[in-house]
Amino acid sequence: MSDPIHETTAVDDVLADLARWVESGWLRALDLALARLLVTQCPQADAVLPLAVALLAHNEGRGHTCLPLDELLAPPSAFNDPWLAGPVAAQAELAATLQRLPARTVADWQAALLGSGAVDDARRAGPGDPQAAPLLLDGARLYLRRHHRDEVTVALALRRRVTSDGPLDTLLRPDPAWVRGWLDRLFGALPADRIDHQRIACATALRGRLTLITGGPGTGKTYTVARLLALLQADQQRQQALAPAARPLRIALAAPTGKAAARLQQSIRSALDGLRGPLQGQLDWDGLVDGTANAQTLHALLGARPGTRQFARHAQRPLEVDLLVVDEASMVHLEMMAALLRALPDGARLVLLGDQDQLASVEAGAVLGDLCADAVDVALPAADAAWLAACMGPSMPGVAANETANETEGERQASVLAPQTVQLRHSHRFAGAIGALARAVNAGALAEARACLGWPQQGARPDRVQRSPAVAALSGVDPALVVQVALAGRPADGVVDPADSQAAEAAEAAEAVSAAGAGYRQMLQVLAGQRPGPKTLSAVPAEAHPALLEAWAREVLRAFDRSRVLCAVREGDWGVEGLNRAVEAALRRDGLIARQGEWYEGRPVMVTRNDPSLGVYNGDIGIALRQPPGERARGGAVLEPAGSSHEPEPLRVWFLDGDQVRSVLASRLSAVETAWAMTVHKSQGSEFGHTVLVLPPRINPVLSRELVYTGITRARLAFTLIAPDAAVFDAALSRRTRRASGLRGRLLG
């Protein structure tokens, strides 16, 4: 390392390798640019620096928050792990580059990086140091400075919530018998031999300032939270009776996307409606209903400032809430979680809901997975266990809150969040074939998953294919490649949303099996057939026109949600781009859409960038509709006569939030893409009557068990898999997504 000529050559060699990897497409130009920049700024740096920087940036782009040097430098078999990404050939090249460098061990790399001038030691670095280097080394993990800061913020804030005495602990705790009485009222009396994790979640939340409720789709997370809200409201009223100065409970509901927030609000509202009758007179319902009337996106809750990473709410100007419920927490990335925790007052309760087995957030971090990773199936500390046992009554013998607890403390170091984490295990929605497939996929049980799909053995081409010409015609896919999984069917225990009456379900199911193509055709038929025409409009006063228009838009949007094509990848014929083109072509051929240019009536679009001034957020889905002739809408559904103008009415894009619709002029939406097909990533937080999952013909780094599981669990009634090669499905199931992060380690007790 002392020979400057050798060093320069080694750096150049590494840069040349990186440039080649950019050409071959597995490294981004951006990764190389960052490596070059730091080499220019630190001319004395060892050749380790550009390689580490490029790999760190590459990892960051794939959702990892750090570069773990120990894993990078482990023998090749270990770094074959998909987290280091890239095709096999790239991994071989990387191995060759690593071999060429004189630095071999983690200690060599640490010394080289810390001596480069571009990397600070996290254990010595001060937070606001103006001389700070752009990168931080924390033990064997290399970070971009901001990821390190966010990770430390999240870990410290969560630790504080579960370990220190906060304002909640000074409040008068309810008596366990009082809690038990309320749980019986909210959930019904419990058979003596049953452990009910939904009740455990409520008792856990009552005691602490942080509760994590995880579980697959339909396991009753929202059902539980509605009851938790009622329980906390009852507790607040109890406290107000004892200490009249105590103020009413201030509740906030939030989710990462507008769609998920609307779903949360709707589910909570209908669950509370169901409780109101039995509990009339025992709770301040108006207070509770008012407090839960408005679920927001996290961006809106925190006051996102367009074009910056700043929020209006932060530690110095915290949120004014006593209880914050965040749904779809698996989609919350590290930076957002850090911002949320900074803005949340110490005394407030935080309840995170999500499915830890789903895909992690698009941006860096796998926060929910990290928080829950060690938190399930561990024995509880005695005090927590005693509290739960007292609240649950005889149904909870001894101490095991997580009844499969099979390790004692000391055998495994568990997360400090373990006592505050509850996993719901019983799906109330998925009892049929879709549920069986989702469970098999989540467990990586290939034989079982293949059996659900009608593929008898590994390596064999499906021999029991149910052909679906509608999907095939729509997407230009060979019908032999389409496999449909049976309908979800009615849940075995008969639990069905009131809205899903049996007749509607049967009709919808029959429609669903005829595949997404039929679903889109049906949506376009609703669009054309239910449009309020001049005759309908002239028969009612002008003030009633907006409501008619809104009802039409609502029906079109609901019809669109009955089916959806989801893709694993974006590019190619089997990706979002190709399938969007194929669907458009098929619908145009059938005369169902009249595409002229980019915009056409019936075009479904997804917003790709937040625009608070228009009230649209990344992930929102809307449909372009034209007002009936002679009417013109401005600012939603406020109509004005079009006068004598014969210009076509402008297209407006309509969005559905729960039951509410709103619209924006299509010409004002600059960041949107067509959404006949969308990625599984973007579908998180939504569900569709019939989901068609399309896998690419070749194995791709994005394929994983979590991706397939997330795709399947978007289906409510029917699921169709289009897999050109069964081996791709097998490969996806064999790969678990792993995200490099230090968060899990920072939360160990």
Ligand SMILES: Nc1ncnc2c1ncn2[C@@H]1O[C@H](COP(=O)(O)OP(=O)(O)OP(=O)(O)O)[C@@H](O)[C@H]1O
């Ligand atoms: N203990 C229970 N008793 C009766 N019905 C229940 C129970 N728990 C949940 N359900 C019902 O099961 C269905 C699914 O519940 P819920 O929507 O709360 O699940 P979820 O986990 O929030 O689902 P998702 O992840 O899809 O949002 C709802 O119809 C709900 O009313």
